[in-house]
Amino acid sequence: MLRTVDLGGPAWVVRPVGALAEGAPDRTAAGWEVPAVVPGCVHTDLLRAGVIPDPLQGGNEAAVQWVGLTDWEYTTRVELEEAPAQGERRHLVLDGLQTVATVTVNGAEVAATRNMHRRYRVDVTDVVAPGDNELRVRFASSARAMLDAAGDDPLPYDWAYPYNELRTMACEVGWDWGPTLVSAGIWRPVRLERWHTARAEVDVTTTTSADLARGVLVVGLDVETAPQGAHAGGLEVEVVLARPGDAAPATTWRRPVGPGRNRLELDVERPEPWWPRGYGEAALHDVAVRLVDAAGRVLQEDHRRVGFRHVAVDTTPDEHGRAFTVRVNDRPVFCKGANWIPDDVLVSRMTPARYAERVGQAVDAHMNTLRVWGGGIYEDEAFYAACDELGVLVWQDFAFACAAYPEHDEMRAEVAAEADDVVRRLAAHPSVVVWNGANECVLGWEDWGWRAQVRDRAWGEGYYREVLPAAVAAHAPGAVYVANSPVASEPGVHPQVPGDGPVHLWDPWNLFDYAHYRDEIPRFVAEFGYQAPATWPTLAEALGTVPDRPDDAALAARQKQPAGQRNLVDRLAGRFPDPAALAAGTERWHLATGLNQAHALRSGIEHFRSWWPRTAGALVWQLNDVWPALSWSLVDHGGRPKPAWYAVRRAFADRLVTIQPREAGLAVVLVNDTDEVWADLLTVRRAHVLDGEVAREAREVVVPARSVLTVRVGPGITQAGHRREELVVAETSPAGDGADGAHRAVHAFVRDDGMRWPxxxxxxxxxxxxxxxxxxxxxxxxxxxxxxxxxxxxxxxxxxxxxxxxxxxxxxxxxxxxxxxxxxxxxxxxxxxxxxxxx
Structure with missing residues (x-):
């Protein structure tokens, strides 16, 4: 049986190698060998030892830049009691190294890596010995490695370092919502595996017919035999599938396997289907995969939880262009959700509990989709398990974002290995339904002036059109692949058009006002967002005290978009009287910008949902934060919901009442995103801000399941007596208590800043x-x-x-x-x- 020795924990030390970068503290007396914990990174270890201040507090980001420009070495000692038995092999398994690493065991180099996103397995049987063994992992500065690889003629990229030259987390070099903290370390588990006779790399996925009548459990095994192991013909695999619920009997298959790649397709009659939130139960099946030798001994046992679902994206041409509608189990789904970024810039600090809390906050906001953005990481199993269990669809970007990527032979091989590894790791998760080649790379090629800088060099398109879809086809046949976001389904069409494919809508924030969300009726909105500061308690925790003025340097340092501070104030124009006066003091500015973000996102979501099924998705940028910031997040780094989270929760409610302008005049739009008919009493009132109700209309409405009903508002309501002091209020029963307006919509007759609120x-x-x-x-x-x-x-x-x-x-x-x-x-x-x- 395969045995594992966990090499993680506190039995490590880390020290700098070579010259320290400028800005490092003087530790001549204390020494530089610091206790370390694995998984972790050099920032967390130095912070724990008191060598550096917390990089996310105050102005400490600038004070710790030297860490990312220094080389580091991690060392531990492993005691092995016995020599390998006959036929036994010993493998060193490293699930995550950040990023440019050289691994030695007892002084012998066993691996050299340049990819944070891959797992590595090294045979160390002939290197380890009984007794004391030394394991060293030396990390060269990723920051310097990026600069060296880019040279004097870099391909287009943004932020502090050319992240496109190294397979590392792009956002560690800074982004328009995050700090520059280039780190190093063993950021995921490391272990020693001992096995005899044979072992296997196991991957599991499913396919399902659209009518759900037939499922296929696909089990892949890459079998490796020891030199003195059993003959290949003597190996078998036993696969046990346990259906949900205790009453259903398990199904067992036994098949012979041999060295190399084995692929089993096992028929499953009428499996319990996995549904996204709001459509049915997210049914999960337990799978055990056992590798068995000729004598019937179990050599290895792996466990997965899988779901059976059929996924497709409908891109049927119509009078508006082409649809872009995710279909699960042959049912169209409006994707209500948000973009996910790493929940901490020091990603090794994430825990299963934190993943569960954050995904739970998405579900509590009535979301059914999270898009894992391509400038971060492929997340921990705990994230995908939470999505599996809660019925949250995952749109998974490959780790490419906002840059031109080299395609030389070494990088192409690295990307292919990464794609193969990550797709096989995540294929078992039924939540992962869409794989996306990259974020805004095709858009960058078309619109950002890359051609002159790229010239005749490859820029990444070969990955998005060839390498990445091949990995998805090979290892996740039940998933969907799209080449980029944004992208058009129709060849030759610009990636950013409202009538075809997913789009990113940034002009309302960067240039205009959120009223401009209504300028287009897109097919699927994969990104749109508005900024606001973190909650007051989170800012206070990060800064010690919140400055009196929002333009204070300490607060402005939390704003990473170059135009962000100006936009926060400029976008208040037309929404509140005298934005300049609101910006004079932090408290009123904080309230105004938080409400502006909330109304912007609510306005956009309600517009998009009112056009279902023409529009079939709205993914807010962004759910969460990597640090305490002024950003587009709904939930700040302290885990606290901003006002916008409440607004988005209301706008994503399964049954929505919204007031929308239409060609025929003002209309109440009722959106029913449930499988039940919505029969209700709709009341529309005109109300004065001091005197209350002025006029009322009421009518019975019936909204079919998964549909939209538009009801024109009559002139008795729309013809205001006092435009600046009256509101249109539409509500269904129960009318709601007004705390979050879940069944209520409110419309003003004048521009927001013209209202005479008492x-x-x-x-x-x-x-x-x-x-x-x-x-x-x-x-x-x-x-x-x-x-x-x-x-x-x-x-x-x-x-x-x-x-x-x-x-x-x-x-x-x-x-x-x-x-x-x-x-x-x-x-x-x-x-x-x-x-x-x-x-």
Whole structure:
């Protein structure tokens, strides 16, 4: 039986090799050999030892740049009690090295690597010995390696270093939402495997017919035999498939296997299907794969959880261009979701609990899709397992983003090996339904002036058109491949057109206003976003104290988009009176920019959803953050939802009420993203901000399953008496309590900054219930974007509009339940949009 010795943990030391880069501290007296923990990286080890300050706190990013320009060496000692038995082999397995590494065992070089995204396996049988063994992993500076590879004539790239020259996490060199922290280290587990006779690399995936009548469990084994191992003809594989539920009997297959590649296709009649969230159960089957020798002994046993689903992307031509609709089990799905970036720039710090929390926050916001963006990493198994279990579709980018990539022989071989490895690793996960060649690389070729700099050199297209789709076809036949995002399905069509393929909509943030989301009716929006700062507690934790002015250098250092600080203020124009005055103080600026992000994303999502099935997806940029930042995230690096998270949750609700302009006039659009008919009473009112209801219309509506109903608003509502003081309010029953407006839509007759919002008048009472606080609100006037805040507590709802006399209840829960009791009388603060209209 294969035996494993875990080489991780604290039994390592790290030290610099050669000259220290400029800026390093003087440790002549203390010495430079520092205790290290594996998995980890040099930044986490130096931080733990007190050598460097926390890179994500204050202005420390600049103070630790020397770390990425220095070479480092990790060392540990491994005690082996016995020599290999006859026929036994010993393999060193390294699941992740960041990035330019030389591995030696007892002084003998056994591996040299240049790829953070691959796993490595090295036979060290003839190198290790009984007793004490030394393992060293030396890391050359990735920053210098990138510069050396690029030379004087680099291919196009952005940020601090030419990441396109090295297979490493692109965003460690900086991005427009993250710091520059080039690291090094053994960032995923390392182990010694001992085996005899034979072993196998196992990969598992499934295919399923569109009618779900027949599934195929595809098991791949790359079998390796020891020199004195059993004859190849004596090996068998036993595969056991356990269906969901205890009552269903397991199915067992036994097949002979031999050295080299073996592929088994095992028929499964009517498997329980895996469905995305909102369409059915995300049914998972347990698979055991056992390699057995001629004597019946189990040599190796591997376990996977798989799902049976059929996936396709419908690109049928129509009167608007070409569709781009993800179909799961032959059902069209509106992809409601967000882009995922690494949840920490020091990626080895991620934990299964943190993955589960963040994916859970996506699901709580009614998302069914996450796109793993190509400038980060191929995530840990814990991420994909969470998506599998919760029914979240994963759009997986290959690790290419926003640059031209060289295609010389060495790099092409590296990319092919990476693609083969990562697709085989992730193929078992039913959540991974779309593989994408790269982020914005074809767009860069078309629109960013690359041609003059690239000239006659290859720039990566060979990867997207040949190497990567070949890996997907070979190892994930049940998945979909698209060459890039954005990209057109039709050959010869520009990658960024609204009528064909996924698009990225950045002009509303970079150039205009979020009203311009309505300029187009795209087929699928793979990126769109608006910025806002992290929550106040997260900024305070990162900076010590939040500066009084938003243009303070400490706060501005958290903004990595060159035009971001200016855009945050400029995009307030037309939305709030006197944006310059709001930008004079951090507190009002923080509230205004947070609300602006919330309304921008809600506006875009509601527009896109109102055009289903013509538009079939909306993926917000971005769900999460790599550090405490001013960025496009919905959830900040502290795990706290921004106001935009609440707005997106409302906009992605399975049943949505929205007010939209149409050619025939103002309309209420009801979106039913469920399998049940939605029969309801729709009430549309005109209400004055002080006096309440002025006019009302009501009608019964029936919205078929998975469809959209558009209802024109009558003139009794649309003909305002006092344009700047009246609102159109549409709601279904239950009307909702106003806390987050889940069944309510509100429309103003004038531009946002022209509304005469009264001074806020909201009273509240508080009831303690265990660890929770129930805050009951009553509005004396119309108040918009109601938020209830209290230190250490998180609201269950936010951003609703209350009309005069209306009541709502908000529940405040501890950010970390079970960590201690509430203060005797915790402070409660009610924030509204109204306060930004009054000095």
């Amino acid at each position: 001074a806020p008048a909201v009273t509240h009472t508080v009831e303690r219930r265990g660890e929770d606080l129930l805050v009951r609100l009553e509005a004396g006037v119309a108040v918009a974007d109601v938020q209830v805040e209290s230190p250490g507590l998180r609201a269950d709802a936010a951003l609703g509009t209350l009309l005069p006399g209306e009541r709502a209840t908000v529940v405040l829960r501890p950010e970390r339940p079970g960590t201690g009791g509430l203060d005797a009388d915790p402070p409660i603060r009610v924030r509204t949009r109204n306060e930004l209209f009054h000095a």
